[in-house]
Amino acid sequence: MAPPRRALLLGLAWVAAASLASPAHATEAPRVEVHTVARQRVGVGLTLDGVLEAVQQSTLSAQASGRIAQLSVKAGDRVRAGQVLAVIDDRETGAGVQRAQAAVVQAEAEARNAQAHLQRTRELRAQGFVSQAALDTAQAQADAAQAAVAQARAAQAQAALAQGFTRVTAPYDGFVLATHAEVGDLAAPGRPLLTVYAPQPLRATVQVPASRAAVAAAATRVEVRLPDGRWVQPTGQTRLPAADPVAQTIEWRLPLAPGDVGAAVPGHTVKVRFVGGQEERLVIPARAILRRGELSAVYVATASGAPSGFVLRAVRLGADLGPDGVEVLSGVQPGDRVALDPVRAGLAGAQPVAR
Template identity: 30%
Template sequence: MRMRWTMSGAVAAWLLGAVAAHAAATLTVAETRISDEKAVFATVESISVVPARARIGGTVVALKVREGDSVTRGQEIAAIGDDKLTLQMNSLDAQIQALQAQATQAQIDYDRTSGLVERGTLPRTKLDEARTALNVAENNLRAKTAERSVVQQQFKEGQVLSPDDGRVLKKMITVGSVVLQGDPIVTVAQQHYKLRLRVPERHARVLKAGDKIRVDGSEFGDQMAKFGTIDLVYPQIEDGRVVADATVEGLPQYFVGDRLRVLISGGERPAFVIPAKFITTEFGIDYVHLGEPGKTMAVPVQRGREHPTQEMPDGLEILSGLRPGDRLVQP
């Protein structure tokens, strides 16, 4: 009984798989609205190009990046040295040592005076004078130590840090250059890129934020097209063109300023779009198969241009030969 039940389950599973395969191999033709795509050029731009600036003045003693290098936020890009800071640090160290000796002597004097006052040898006013001298010595030591911390912080600010993750576009200086506080050392393009489109002004009325765009896969050495969305349409026309920014997910690492061919929507129209796998070509004529699995009829069709979408990567427009409701079978 157990063996018979197992065989029945296997047969049922096979039948379900066959039904699913047949269902997946058929398609009911329906008219849909597609975008009338127009080809334009877009430029790869960084979302923001920011300079890494010097925080102190001095001489560049080390430069640790070059054009094209990838950097992360907070990474050291260059080092700036200033001989005056070293001299100030040495001077402050000597002064601190002197003040430490004064504070130690003031503590000794205070302890001695306190003992003599307790025995009645000296008046209490002497104890107040010793306490004041000790406080002054300790405050002078703290002030000079804080001043040394300021100079030490200036030493740390000699490190030029990357303001964000990205790539180095251009170096402004070389090792040995003298820079002032706030001078740019390198410019860093943030790692997230966008496409800047320049569209003829006749498309200004139909171009809007949220429209989909398509980048041909051949632009980046891939078979699959990439899709994006227009984020912003600038309200000013420059040289007869409308400027718009678009975001494309998975955009590879390009040179900033690289030009790509992008397809945008120039309006909508009705059309038939089917997967390319439903078309066969014999003797130069394209056919689709109508009917049911196992009983089909070949019908010639006229193919149009490719129209891939995110849902149908191999979408192909059919100009003639199909009607709404036709049932296609994959050959």
């Protein structure tokens, strides 16, 4: 006997023995609903692996140079919009703010002096003690002093803005995905410090081979299978207009409704199915399949009057067709009745019952 076939039979025997060893009710044999296998028209198309991504994900960088003096968060921490995440040494920018404040005070004092000189010159001109040229000069000096005040205040605002660049804050409520620097590292404009993301909304991203792009584009329905096994439909779809020159794939982005995501988080793998038509396939409900490692089997109801109500039979499965069920390539035939609860079907004395 070939080794693969011997291993398969041993696996079936082990599952059958474990099932028969399970306790059954002494007073009444378990009754298990069955499903009659038949060919049916189901939606078929292209199924690919995808990944969940956060729609809002940002890599925060420094806008000022200096040593990182404080890093107040780590990967996995929850943050609020406006929360300070990192602080860069601001002694230089602080000194710049003080210089700018002193310059404003000096410019305002000079402006007051120039304004007082202008007022005295006007009075003297009215009495005829000074010429018009002296009055014009005083007016020009007062205007220049006011312009100097405006310039000093602008420099003060610029210094305050530069000091603000030493604080890296969260742009929105979310979580820290990763940190790219440590306290003491040198920060520079454009160097990444942290990556943050918002937990909602999420989207499924899938790379469609360029050779199958036409199939995906012609799909009448797109479905996403989440990590918990549920199939949901995206709220929209975006296909990038260019293919990756190396991988020769086209990226599709499929936003998901917040209520459909459940406990899924960015990074989880999903299945994306592009349904483009219908074909006749032999399918069974997914809950009828018993999986033990690499073994897939179903409990098939025996003929009426047989001592055992079910017999375990190995099956070879095809594509997961979502709500329509799972395609069966071999192991069962149309008309066979399979148990919808394979665990109860393996109990001693279990009998089939029609739904």
